[in-house]
Structure formats: C-alpha cells, structure tokens
Amino acid sequence: MNLDSNIVPHSGCLLISEPFLQDENFVRSVVLLCENNEKGSFGLVLNKLSIFKLNDLLDGCETLDKEVYVGGPVEQNTLHFIYYGEKQLEGSVSLGSHLWWGGSFEELMEKHKIGLVDISDFRFFIGYSGWTTGQLDEELSENTWILCNNVHTKSIFSAEPDELWRVILKNMGGDFQVLANYPIDPRLN
Incomplete structure (x- = not known):
C-alpha cells in the first residue's frame, strides 16, 4: 500500500509492516x-521489547x-543503539530529524558515569534486521512494508512499544489511519 511509488527507502526512514504480515519477527513492527x-x-525494530535490561547484558553496568x-x-548476540538530540558521540551516524545511530560505546559509558548524557535519550537493541542486496526492494514491491519518510523522532521514544505501529500509521493520515485500526485477527471482530 505504498501510495507513492517514487519513495525510495533511505537511512532514517521507517518501514511499517503491513497489518497482515504474519512473520513472527515482524508482526506489527516498525523498523528504523x-x-x-x-x-x-x-535496520532496527523499534517496538519489540526483549526480556533483558542493559545491566543484564553488560558487566560493570549495574546502574x-x-x-x-x-x-x-539477525545476530542477537550484538548490541546496537540509537539516540536523539544533538550528536553526543564520536562515530555516530545521522539519520536525520536529530536521530543518531551508534557511535563509541566506550565514550557513551564514560559520559554516562560523569552525567554528561541522559540515558533516557538512548534506545538499545540486541540483534538487527538485515536484507541482502535487492531483498528489501522485493519486499517493498510485494507490499510487505509501508514506507514512512516523515519520522516523528519523539514518537519513537515516547510511544509505548505496543502502540508505536498504530501511532505511526495514524500520524501518516489518510488511508493509513484506517490501517492503524485493522485488527490483528479480523476473524475476532
């Protein structure tokens, strides 16, 4: 249901799963x-909480x-992060809209220890979503994903994970607002 076929997926856009996508890894997911x-x-799925806290995964990070x-x-033994605001870390990649991906984890930990970063501005992830050459384009042509270029960075960090899919679609307006209310299992209506 990508209404604009000229939209090309780029760093910083969101991929919103179609309501009928049944892949257990991506049901009602929003991928940055x-x-x-x-x-x-x-990409990184923004709305699937793990059972872990950061201090469960890293030694010396009890706080x-x-x-x-x-x-x-993919590779759920790896740790990734994004944050919003101004660039705070060496090596961070701008994704637009004051959104940053990665950077020096050591610098992050040092700045956190001395109070120079607000950890609430950060989101951490185990694993990632990956596509081989041409795979994402194929999935887009099959209407597996809805592209969203107008990312409301604050929504990513403020919406409850189980509501983010719906919030993003509603913010997109038009026909997407209708999809936002599509039931997970239409047989239950």
Whole structure:
C-alpha cells in the first residue's frame, strides 16, 4: 500500500509492516532503516521489547536499568543503539530529524558515569534486521512494508512499544489511519 511509488527507502526512514504480515519477527513492527546501499540494508525494530535490561547484558553496568529491544532476528548476540538530540558521540551516524545511530560505546559509558548524557535519550537493541542486496526492494514491491519518510523522532521514544505501529500509521493520515485500526485477527471482530 505504498501510495507513492517514487519513495525510495533511505537511512532514517521507517518501514511499517503491513497489518497482515504474519512473520513472527515482524508482526506489527516498525523498523528504523539505518543503512540501505548496494550491499544490502540494516535496520532496527523499534517496538519489540526483549526480556533483558542493559545491566543484564553488560558487566560493570549495574546502574543501567534500561530496557533493551529486539532489533531483529539477525545476530542477537550484538548490541546496537540509537539516540536523539544533538550528536553526543564520536562515530555516530545521522539519520536525520536529530536521530543518531551508534557511535563509541566506550565514550557513551564514560559520559554516562560523569552525567554528561541522559540515558533516557538512548534506545538499545540486541540483534538487527538485515536484507541482502535487492531483498528489501522485493519486499517493498510485494507490499510487505509501508514506507514512512516523515519520522516523528519523539514518537519513537515516547510511544509505548505496543502502540508505536498504530501511532505511526495514524500520524501518516489518510488511508493509513484506517490501517492503524485493522485488527490483528479480523476473524475476532
């Protein structure tokens, strides 16, 4: 249901799963596309909480009682993060709209220890979502994903994870508002 066929997926856009997508990794998911190039695509699912807190995963981070999300089904032994606001870390990649991906984790920990970063501006992920060359384009042509270029960065961080899919679609307006109310199982209506 991508109404504008001229929209090209790019770093910083959102991929919203179609309401009928049944892949258990991506049901009602909102994926932040961090990289899309000739080698493939890399993204992070924004609305799937894991069972872990950051201090469960990292030694020496007992004070970081921060939720961790499942970024996707690929390499769930890796840790990734995004944050909003001004650039705070060396190596962070701008995704637009004051949204940043990655950077020096060591610098983040040092700045956190001395109070120079607000950890609530950060979101952490185990694993990621990945697509090989041409795979994402194929999924888009099959209408698996709805592209959203107008990212409301605050929504990403403020909406409850189980409401983010609906919030983003409602913010897109038009026919997408109707999809936002589509039941998970229409047989139950």
